[in-house]
Amino acid sequence: MGTNATDATAQAANAHLTTPTRLTGAEIVWATLVGEGVDTVFGYPGGAILPVYDALRKFPIHHVLVRHEQGASHMADGYARASGKVGVAIATSGPGATNLVTGIATAMLDSIPMVCITGNVSSKILGTDAFQEVDITGITLPVTKHNFLINRPEDIAKAIRHAFQIAQSGRPGPVLVDITKDAQQATAVFDFAAAKPRPYRPHPMLTVEESGLAQAAELIRNAKRPVILAGHGVSESGAMEQIRTLAERAQIPVALTLLGLGSFPASHPLNLGMMGMHGEAWVNHAIQEADLLIACGMRFDDRVTGSTSTYALKAKKIHIEVDPAEIDKNIKVDVALVGDLRAVLEELLPRIGSRGQGGRDGSAWLKTIEASKGASAVRDIKNLPDSGHLYAAHVIHDIWRITGGNAIVVTDVGQHQMWEAQYFHHETPRSLITSGGLGTMGFALPAAIGAKFACPEKEVWVIAGDGGFQMTASELSTIVQDKIKINIAIINNGFLGMVRQWQEFFYDKNYECTPLVSPDFVKLADAHGIAGRAVHARSEVVDAVAQARTAPGTFLLNFMVEKEESVYPMIPAGSALHEMIRRPGKNPLEERAEDN
Ligand SMILES: Cc1cc2nc3c(=O)[nH]c(=O)nc-3n(C[C@H](O)[C@H](O)[C@H](O)COP(=O)(O)OP(=O)(O)OC[C@H]3O[C@@H](n4cnc5c(N)ncnc54)[C@H](O)[C@@H]3O)c2cc1C
Ligand SMILES: Cc1ncc(C[n+]2csc(CCOP(=O)(O)OP(=O)(O)O)c2C)c(N)n1
Ligand SMILES: [Mg+2]
Numbered sequence: 001m002g003t004n005a006t007d008a009t010a011q012a013a014n015a016h017l018t019t020p021t022r023l024t025g026a027e028i029v030w031a032t033l034v035g036e037g038v039d040t041v042f043g044y045p046g047g048a049i050l051p052v053y054d055a056l057r058k059f060p061i062h063h064v065l066v067r068h069e070q071g072a073s074h075m076a077d078g079y080a081r082a083s084g085k086v087g088v089a090i091a092t093s094g095p096g097a098t099n100l101v102t103g104i105a106t107a108m109l110d111s112i113p114m115v116c117i118t119g120n121v122s123s124k125i126l127g128t129d130a131f132q133e134v135d136i137t138g139i140t141l142p143v144t145k146h147n148f149l150i151n152r153p154e155d156i157a158k159a160i161r162h163a164f165q166i167a168q169s170g171r172p173g174p175v176l177v178d179i180t181k182d183a184q185q186a187t188a189v190f191d192f193a194a195a196k197p198r199p200y201r202p203h204p205m206l207t208v209e210e211s212g213l214a215q216a217a218e219l220i221r222n223a224k225r226p227v228i229l230a231g232h233g234v235s236e237s238g239a240m241e242q243i244r245t246l247a248e249r250a251q252i253p254v255a256l257t258l259l260g261l262g263s264f265p266a267s268h269p270l271n272l273g274m275m276g277m278h279g280e281a282w283v284n285h286a287i288q289e290a291d292l293l294i295a296c297g298m299r300f301d302d303r304v305t306g307s308t309s310t311y312a313l314k315a316k317k318i319h320i321e322v323d324p325a326e327i328d329k330n331i332k333v334d335v336a337l338v339g340d341l342r343a344v345l346e347e348l349l350p351r352i353g354s355r356g357q358g359g360r361d362g363s364a365w366l367k368t369i370e371a372s373k374g375a376s377a378v379r380d381i382k383n384l385p386d387s388g389h390l391y392a393a394h395v396i397h398d399i400w401r402i403t404g405g406n407a408i409v410v411t412d413v414g415q416h417q418m419w420e421a422q423y424f425h426h427e428t429p430r431s432l433i434t435s436g437g438l439g440t441m442g443f444a445l446p447a448a449i450g451a452k453f454a455c456p457e458k459e460v461w462v463i464a465g466d467g468g469f470q471m472t473a474s475e476l477s478t479i480v481q482d483k484i485k486i487n488i489a490i491i492n493n494g495f496l497g498m499v500r501q502w503q504e505f506f507y508d509k510n511y512e513c514t515p516l517v518s519p520d521f522v523k524l525a526d527a528h529g530i531a532g533r534a535v536h537a538r539s540e541v542v543d544a545v546a547q548a549r550t551a552p553g554t555f556l557l558n559f560m561v562e563k564e565e566s567v568y569p570m571i572p573a574g575s576a577l578h579e580m581i582r583r584p585g586k587n588p589l590e591e592r593a594e595d596n
Contacts, residue, residue: 010060020191025153026051026184029117030059032160035192038088040453042066042075046092048132049119051184064453064482067474069096071446073103074472076114078450081433082408082458084238086113086167087450093120094132097178098139102440104174105143109437110259111236113172115163116140122182123151136178145173151180153188157195169200171323172236203324208339208347215335216294216318217351223292223316225365226252229275229304232259232436233297233322233341235429240264242345243296249354251362253369255283257298259436262426266405272369276304277571278418282372284569284577289368290315297321297341300330301437302573310576320344381423386538392419392491392561398541399461399489400424402549407459408433408451412444412468414498416491418567420463442471445488449475452484459487459549466492466518476528479554487548488532488556490521494563501566505581525556532556 016023016031023031029052033041040062045053056063066072069091076087087107091100097118107114121130137147146166148159156179163175220226234243240263247254247270254264255275264271273280275287284306287293293315298304305311308330317333319326320341327336337344353359381397396419399407409424410433411417417434426432433451435443444464452460469490479486500514522532531551535544535558548555569580 009058013059016190017192020189020194022187023190024051024055024185024187025156025179026055027058028153028156028188028190029160029179029184030055030061031190032157032192032195033061033088034059036086036161036164038086040064040079041088041090042072042079042450043090044069044072044092044096046094046096046119046132048093048121048181049090049096049184050092051181052090052117052119052179063090064449064478066446067477068472069099070102070442071449071472071475071478073100073114073116074106074440074443074446075450075453076116077103077107077112078410078433078447079454080107080112080114080450081447082430082451083454084430085454086115086164089114089116091116091118092132093118093136094134097136098134101140101143102442104140104176106435106438106440106443107174108143108145110435111172111232112174113167114174115160115167116174116176117160118176118178119184120149120178120180123180124182126151126180136176140176143174144176147176147178149178149180151183153183153186156183156188157190157192158197161195162197165197165200170202202339208337208344212335212337213348213351216337216348219292219316219318219335220250220252220294220352221360223360225286225290226250226292226294226362227272227286227290228252228254229257229287229293229295229298230254230260230264231257231296231298234260234263237297237322237341237343239297239342239345240429242342242349244268245349246294246345246352249349250352250360251366252294253286253366255279255287257301257304257436258421258434260298261421262431263429265427266425267427270366274421276301277306277573278421278567278569281569281580281582282369284571284580285372286369287312288314288576288578293317295319295321295333296345299326302330305330306571306575306577306579312577388537390536390538390541390559390561391565392416392493392559393423394538395489395491395535395541395559395561396420396463397423399463399545402542402545403459403461405431407431407461408448408455409461409463410434410444410448410451412462412464413439413441414465414468414496415493415501415565415567416463416465416497418498419491441465441468444468445472446475446478448486449478449482449484452486462486462488464488464490465497466490466494466521467496467516469521470518473524476525476530480529484554485552486554488525488554490556490558491561492518492521492558493561493565494518498567500564501570504564504566505570506572521556521558530554530556532558534558534560536560
């Protein structure tokens with residue numbers, strides 16, 4: 001919080017919103033954020049943003065002091081993913097601003113609404129290679145939805161309000177507002193209402209034509225082997241109910257992307273599971289055999305399609321998508337319905353009858369898929385005998401069972417991320433927070449801090465690898481300073497595991513630069529004032545997870561798992577979706593982390 005903020009300052013800040021007042025540019029920054037409903041920001045001060053920090057005490061906003069600006073952008077991102085609101089990160093010029101970039105790119109690739117505010121040198125010396133001057137609008141141009149360079153106090157409120165609108169509308173994304181130091185120091189009349197941007201005008205292509213809806217309904221009615229591909233756009237548009245209605249009414253199974261997990265309940269009988277590179281074998285086979293794919297808020301990422309020249313060749317394709325640029329980008333489709341997913345589905349659903357009312361009978365196709373799953377489909381591994389080995393899959397599955405699935409899980413990037421996707425069954429949207437598109441190691445710990453600020457009442461778990469955790473472990477201090485409670489599970493395999501797996505499969509087991517020395521993570525936590533415990537055996541997992549959950553503060557568990565375990569199935573990059581590498585020596589349909 002503006003540490004000295006009181007009720008009186010909150011009242012004063014609110015008064016600014018209704019009565020135009022002369023303020024400094026720095027005050028306008030905070031006043032506008034208050035007006036946009038912001039109560040928490042993540043940042044790190046420095047010379048070029050110091051006027052803004054100086055003014056913070058007058059505003060009812062909680063500022064979380066991070067340990068590295070990358071942490072600020074991941075926290076803002078985690079906050080946005082958990083809450084659906086815009087996350088805000090703040091940094092100074094030069095290195096402060098460049099440190100934000102990885103987090104901005106992470107948000108860009110996954111369409112996350114975020115506003116970053118940076119200070120820059122005074123406008124008179126812009127372009128002179130002044131101390132800590134970088135062209136951050138130039139640097140972030142390709143990884144922001146939009147950015148602004150502001151050098152007059154009277155433009156600040158407009159730019160920030162516009163940034164919020166851009167970040168949230170259409171396809172969400174990050175926006176950066178760079179403000180020169182002299183603009184922060186000078187004054188202008190702050191008129192919040194007058195700074196309101198023109199109403200958002202959707203792209204002209206965002207009109208769903210009657211003919212497209214009729215064509216889509218016709219394809220759905222006549223399909224024998226349809227599959228819904230549900231992506232991140234489902235939760236971004238809040239279309240969970242509509243997807244469920246479509247699936248149930250037309251008896252169509254639902255496959256999910258990594259970022260779609262949770263937007264259709266894992267326990268629903270029509271839920272097939274995750275598609276793609278590490279998706280379930282039966283899901284990928286169903287997609288390859290399908291005669292109709294209904295892609296809903298997903299962008300046919302290469303991790304999802306494998307080789308595009310062999311992707312779902314037997315299927316007609318319907319693509320419902322808010323961004324016209326995604327249509328026919330990776331996969332050519334037969335019907336494109338460009339618009340907000342929920343709105344489009346609401347128009348489409350009345351045209352889809354249920355079985356017996358002109359609708360389709362999906363039972364034969366569902367039976368075929370069910371048969372292809374085999375007995376191992378459930379990935380319920382709790383009854384497998386304990387061989388003395390500790391597998392990541394067991395750890396993650398136990399965290400799922402013990403939390404009843406009612407936690408927000410924030411993963412890092414690597415093998416543990418894929419095991420989480422396979423063994424933690426997500427029932428609700430926004431319960432899995434993970435970097436999909438950029439695949440940013442170091443994401444989990446800061447993003448989890450952001451998620452906890454967004455949902456303080458929720459249980460939050462970090463699941464991170466020993467490699468990625470070390471990239472942003474300095475944020476342990478942020479946890480302590482802000483007194484928050486999360487649970488941290490490090491899946492410690494002594495390797496940059498996902499890269500080791502690629503070396504095992506494709507580089508003759510040449511484990512070049514992937515064995516990894518780590519600190520004693522429990523001691524590291526202790527040095528920060530955080531309790532922890534190392535776990536070596538499967539028999540300890542349940543007790544350790546319970547201990548972490550009931551501990552009053554943040555608790556770190558260091559799970560010493562099998563070192564050379566691999567994620568199966570796996571589609572080698574560029575191969576066809578059905579050309580999966582399967583767990584060796586086992587029934588090809590058994591994808592369990594079975595003890596040896
Ligand atoms: C190590 C690793 C392995 C991976 N393996 C897999 C894997 O096996 N399987 C897998 O699925 N992924 C995998 N991924 C993730 C993958 O790289 C992509 O991030 C993911 O597939 C993208 O999912 P998406 O298309 O649903 O989401 P996004 O990339 O976020 O795309 C969402 C789409 O929805 C649209 N949209 C947004 N809002 C709306 C709205 N309101 N209405 C309509 N449309 C909207 C957007 O414009 C966008 O096109 C992996 C990632 C890593 C790091
Ligand atoms: C910032 C960054 N650098 C490099 C990579 C490439 N990469 C992907 S997974 C991975 C290994 C991750 O190791 P670890 O964090 O221990 O997780 P594990 O795979 O062992 O579960 C690497 C290096 C990346 N995704 N992000
Ligand atoms: Mg590792």
